[in-house]
Amino acid sequence: MAERVYPADSPPESGQFSGNFSSGEFPKKPAPPPATYVIQVPKDQIYRRPPPENAHRLQYLSRKKVNRSRCRCCICSILAAIFILIVLAGISLTVLYLVFRPEAPKYSVEGFSVSGINLTSPSPISPKFNVTVRSRNGNGKIGIYYEKGSTVDIYYNDVDLCNGALPVFYQPANNVTMVKTALTGSRIQLTSAMRKEMRNELSKKTMPFKVKIKAPVKIKVGSVKTWTITVKVNCDVTVDKLTAPSRIVSTKCSHDVDLW
Template identity: 50%
Template structure:
C-alpha cells in the first residue's frame, strides 16, 4: 500500500481550471484544529513532539488483487469443497428417492396382481387326511429304548378348479405321542393338477426313543382299549400354478390327530382330523 501526498495547486478555478487543495478530500489529523482561523492553520505547538505523518491530504492506493479477490483463495477452495459436498448429497438423496418410488410401485403392482389373481381364480388351500398307518419297532413289554418305524399314507386334495399346485423339496413330517417325538422324515416333491387327489406315502423313523414309565403305561393301556392316539405334523413349501405362470413360494402346514386300533403293521385308522394352514410368506 502506497500513500501519496498531492502537491498543492494554485490558481483561479474559474479562469485557469486549476483545482485547489480545498477541493480535495482531506484526511484530518487529530492534532489539527481545522476551525483555527490563525495564519498557521496547519501548524502545531513546536514544543510538542509530532505524532504520526505530517498533516495534509492523502490518497491511498490499494492493489487491485486485494480489492477484487473476494473471497481469498483459501475461502474459495473451502466454498468449492462445500459446494461439491452439497451436490453429492443432493445426488444421493435423489437416487434414494427414485429407489423408494420404484420399490413402492413394484409393491403396488404385486399387490394388484395378487388381488386380480384372487378375484379371478379364488385360490383355496388344499385339504389333507390320513388314510393309513403302519407301526413297527414299538415293543412295550421291554423297558429298552424304542426305534419305531411308522408308515403314513396321506391323501392330498387340490380343491382349486383352475389352479395347480407344486409341492417343492424341503418338506418335513414328524409323528408324536403325548408330546414325545417318535419319528420324522420327508415325502417326495410332486406336482398336483387342478381338482386332483394325490396319495402321499412316507416313512417316519425314530432311534433310541426312551419313554418314561408313565408314558409306557399309558401307551399300553391305549393299545388294550384299541385307541392309540398319535399326532402328525407336516410342513411343505408350495406354489400355485396357472398355465406356465407360478406364484411365489408359500408354506402349507398340516396338523393331524390320529387314533389307530393297535401298534402293528396292520393297524387301522379309527379316527383322524387334519387342520391345514397356508402362509403367504
C-alpha cells in the same frame, strides 16, 4: 492505508452569508462534529472474488452443496421407484386373486398302521408306521408340485418315534391324491412311566399320535411356476391298537404355509 478526511461542507444558501467578498473575507468553515470519520478504501483492495486463502473453502462448500442436492434427488427417485413397484405388485396380486381365486389344499389322514412297539419289555423299540395322507386340491386353475426335501414325523407326546418323507409328485387342479408313506424309527427308549401311560391308552383303544408334515411345494399358475413354498400339516390321530391294521378312531388336521 485508510486516510482520515472530513466531510465536505454543503454550499451556502443564497443570502446566508453577509461577509465582504470584495475585500477577500470569506466565512470560516464550521468545525466537523467530533468523532466523525470517512473511510476511503483503495479500489484495488475491494474484492469481488474471495481472497486466495478463502477460494479453496468456497469451492469445497459449493461442491458439497451440489453433491447434497444430487444425493437428495437420487434418494427421492429410488423411493418413488420402490413405491411404484409396490403398487404395481399389489395390483398384479389382486388381479391374480380375482382371476384364479386360490384356496389352500386340504389334508387328512386316511390310513394308519403301527408295528414294532412292545410295551411289556424295557428294551428300546424300533417302530414302523404306514400312513396314508389324503391331499385335496380344490383350485380350478392351479396345480401343485410337491418337491424333494419333505419330512414326515410321528410323535407320542413329545417323543419323536419315527420319520420319513412324502414322494415327489404333481397334483393337477381339481384333484384328490392319496399319498402313502412308510416311516421307521430306531432304538427309541421309552420311560417306564410312558410305557404305563401307553398301556392305559391302549386298554381304552384311544392311542393318540401326532403326525407332522413339512413339504416344499411350487404352485403352477398357467404356465408359470412360483418359488418354493413350505406347507406345514399337523394332524392329531387316535387309533384303537398298535398293530397292523389299526383303525382310526379320530383325526383332525390343520395346516400353515410359509411363503418365503
